[in-house]
Amino acid sequence: xxxxxxxxxxxxxxxxxxxxxxxxxxxxxxxxxxxxxxxxxxxxxxxxxxxxxxxxxxxxxxxxxxxxxxxxxxxxxxxxxxxxxxxxxxxxxxxxxxxxxxxxxxxxxxxxxxxxxxxxxxxxxxxxxxxxxxxxxxxxxxxxxxxxxxxxxxxxxxxxxxxxxxxxxxxxxxxxxxxxxxxxxxxxxxxxxxxxx
Amino acid sequence: xxxxxxxxxxxxxxxxxxxxxxxxxxxxxxxxxxxxxxxxxxxxxxxxxxxxxxxxxxxxxxxxxxxxxxxxxxxxxxxxxxxxxxxxxxxxxxxxxxxxxxxxxxxxxxxxxxxxxxxxxxxxxxxxxxxxxxxxxxxxxxxxxxxxxxxxxxxxxxxxxxxxxxxxxxxxxxxxxxxxxxxxxxxxxxxxxxxxx
DNA sequence: ATCTATTTTCCAACATAATGGATTTTTTAC
DNA sequence: GTAAAAAATCCATTATGTTGGAAAATAGAT
Numbered sequence: 001x002x003x004x005x006x007x008x009x010x011x012x013x014x015x016x017x018x019x020x021x022x023x024x025x026x027x028x029x030x031x032x033x034x035x036x037x038x039x040x041x042x043x044x045x046x047x048x049x050x051x052x053x054x055x056x057x058x059x060x061x062x063x064x065x066x067x068x069x070x071x072x073x074x075x076x077x078x079x080x081x082x083x084x085x086x087x088x089x090x091x092x093x094x095x096x097x098x099x100x101x102x103x104x105x106x107x108x109x110x111x112x113x114x115x116x117x118x119x120x121x122x123x124x125x126x127x128x129x130x131x132x133x134x135x136x137x138x139x140x141x142x143x144x145x146x147x148x149x150x151x152x153x154x155x156x157x158x159x160x161x162x163x164x165x166x167x168x169x170x171x172x173x174x175x176x177x178x179x180x181x182x183x184x185x186x187x188x189x190x191x192x193x194x195x196x197x
Numbered sequence: 198x199x200x201x202x203x204x205x206x207x208x209x210x211x212x213x214x215x216x217x218x219x220x221x222x223x224x225x226x227x228x229x230x231x232x233x234x235x236x237x238x239x240x241x242x243x244x245x246x247x248x249x250x251x252x253x254x255x256x257x258x259x260x261x262x263x264x265x266x267x268x269x270x271x272x273x274x275x276x277x278x279x280x281x282x283x284x285x286x287x288x289x290x291x292x293x294x295x296x297x298x299x300x301x302x303x304x305x306x307x308x309x310x311x312x313x314x315x316x317x318x319x320x321x322x323x324x325x326x327x328x329x330x331x332x333x334x335x336x337x338x339x340x341x342x343x344x345x346x347x348x349x350x351x352x353x354x355x356x357x358x359x360x361x362x363x364x365x366x367x368x369x370x371x372x373x374x375x376x377x378x379x380x381x382x383x384x385x386x387x388x389x390x391x392x393x394x
Numbered sequence: 395a396t397c398t399a400t401t402t403t404c405c406a407a408c409a410t411a412a413t414g415g416a417t418t419t420t421t422t423a424c
Numbered sequence: 425g426t427a428a429a430a431a432a433t434c435c436a437t438t439a440t441g442t443t444g445g446a447a448a449a450t451a452g453a454t
Contacts, residue, residue, distance in 0.1 A: 008250045025401060036443050041403060048441060051246045051411075053205045067264030083353035089360020095220050107340050107362055107384070109260075110219050110229065116313035118386055120340065143304045143317070145342070156280035163286020165304055187304065187384055189315055222431060233413050238433060245411060248441075 009070055011055075016044040018062050018069075033061035101127030102176070104188075121186045123149065123178035130175040138192050140170040147184030150177040206267055208252075213241040215259050215266075230258035298324030299373070301385075318383045320346065320375035327372040335389050337367040344381030347374040 019029050019040075026037040033040075034057050035050075042048035043058075050058070059069050093106040105120040121129065121142075142151060143165045150159045152175040153168040159179070160166045168174065170190065178184040216226050216237075223234040230237075231254050232247075239245035240255075247255070256266050290303040298321045305314040318326065318339075339348060340362045347356045349372040350365040356376070357363045365371065367387065375381040 008253045011249070026403095027401075037401090038403080038405095038444080039442055042441085045403090049248045049250045051248050051441070052208070052252050053246045054442080055249050056205045065264065065267075067262065070262070070264075083351055084348055084355045084363055084365040086355055086357065087362040087364070089358070092360065092362060093220055106220065107338065108386070109338070109364060110221060110225075116386075116388065118315065118338075118384075120342075120384075141304065141306070141315075145317075151281055154280055158281045158283055160283065161286070163289065163302075165284040165289065166281055167284070167306060168281040187315070187317075189305070189313075189386075191313065223433095224431075234431090235414080235433080235435095236412050239412085242433090248411070251412080 010046060011069060012044045012046040014069060015040075015058070019044075022062070029058075029061065033058045097127070097129050099128070101178075102129040104129075116189065116191050118187065118189045121176070121184075121188050123147070123176070123184040123186075125178060125181045125183065127178045127184070128175060129177075131170065131173070133172050133174075134170045134190070135192060136171045138170045138190065140168060140174070141189040141191065142166045142168075142176065143187045145185040145187060147178060147180050147182055149184050149186055150179050151175075152177070207243060208266060209241045209243040211266060212237075212255070216241075219259070226255075226258065230255045294324070294326050296325070298375075299326040301326075312389050313386065315384065315386045318373070318381075318385050320344070320373070320381040320383075322375060322378045322380065324375045324381070325372060326374075328367065328370070330369050330371075331367045331387070332389055333368050335367045335387065337365055337371070338386040338388065339363045339365075339373065340384045342382040342384060344375060344377050344379055346381050346383055347376050348372075349374070 019026075024032070026040050029035075029040055030037040035043075035054055039048060039050070039054070040058075043050055055066060055069075059066050062069070093110065095104045095106065096102070097104075101124045103122045105122075106117070107120055108117040123129070142149065142160060144160045144162050146162055148159055148161045150157065151166045151168055153170070154172040154174070156168070158166060176186075176188075216223075221229070223237050226232075226237055227234040232240075232251055236245060236247070236251070237255075240247055252263060252266075256263050259266075292301045292303065293299070294301075300319045302317040302319075303314070304317055320326070339346065339357060341357045341359050343359055345356055345358045347354065348363045348365055349370075350367070351369040351371070353365070355363060373383075373385075
């Protein structure tokens with residue numbers, strides 16, 4: 001199975017460096033962090049893999065969060081990415097609307113960073129897909145490949161025919177409806193606002 | 198001595214939410230992350246405190262780092278945009294391959310922040326779209342809607358039939374070819390790796 | 395060099411992380 | 425409604441995380 005996971009960062013040397021920078025002994029850091037000096041020694045030497053709670057308490061006693069700890073660690077090797085990954089149609093994950101009138105095939109990779117996801121939507125005649133607000137700043141882009149679809153977002157309402165694209169906010173209640181008497185097919189891209197901290 | 202450490206965040210509900218958002222069962226996430234489904238269930242219910250390595254692998258399989266898990270949804274200013282923007286099919290920008298055998302309709306907004314772009318591709322029989330390497334880290338995702346398409350990337354070569362999706366590096370020479378004797382239709386998503394300068 | 399103090403590592407015991415497989419619960423199909 | 429399939433939780437086991445205190449190593453003073 002192809003893995004896209006980066007290797008686990010080695011944090012021991014970084015922790016020892018931080019401790020030395022602050023001129024702390026293992027005993028002192030143990031008192032500050034609530035982690036035993038034995039455990040600290042093992043972590044620094046890479047001989048133990050701390051639990052999340054232990055690591056949290058440890059970084060907090062340095063006055064930092066875990067990601068600040070990780071920023072100073074050497075990168076692991078680049079993951080080996082399979083050259084061409086094939087997802088056959090019958091193994092493509094699907095979701096269905098509550099009343100079954102709309103089937104979504106999830107085309108984006110499941111491990112995608114949550115900036116951009118995309119789906120193929122198939123609506124029965126009269127089919128509806130209603131959604132609650134997504135995260136603030138989220139927008140959707142709907143391109144109709146067959147049939148027509150009515151888009152509702154934030155009180156506005158518009159129809160898109162084959163070949164057309166609608167872009168609208170998805171951080172409010174929104175809905176997609178097939179008003180016609182034949183099946184509709186569409187591509188939906190869900191795009192989250194970037195660069196926001 | 199009073200401790201200034203913030204209490205350890207509860208991550209179980211957040212992990213379950215993320216899993217549900219991606220429509221994954223515990224079994225599927227276990228396969229993706231390398232963490233047992235028993236352990237995933239315990240983490241989600243707050244019954245176990247994962248080690249750093251376990252949590253790292255888990256967050257990586259969601260395509261995020263640990264701090265993103267801790268942060269929740271990014272916040273930012275409300276976008277000030279037209280409610281529903283319509284781009285009719287006849288006004289959708291197009292590009293054509295040099296020999297005219299492939300027509301691309303640009304479905305993503307032209308002002309996109311170049312992290313994610315998407316196109317509808319239409320190939321004549323025997324049609325070819327060859328591309329030079331994009332920026333480092335760029336990947337492409339091709340879903341075939343009709344016919345079949347052969348994908349070439351970095352010396353690898355694979356065929357995708359209707360309904361299937363191929364994911365491959367686009368930071369090297371790559372090409373898409375319609376080997377059949379009828380028209381092929383596909384969706385192409387070009388995704389640039391974030392955080393790479 | 396020796397002696398003392400400090401710091402780190404070792405050790406054994408206990409607690410729990412993590413697992414594979416069984417069982418229970420929930421969902422789906424009819 | 426029932427039966428089957430899928431998903432989640434339970435259970436027993438193994439491995440390891442974590443500890444307090446002892447032993448070893450290192451640093452500092454003379």
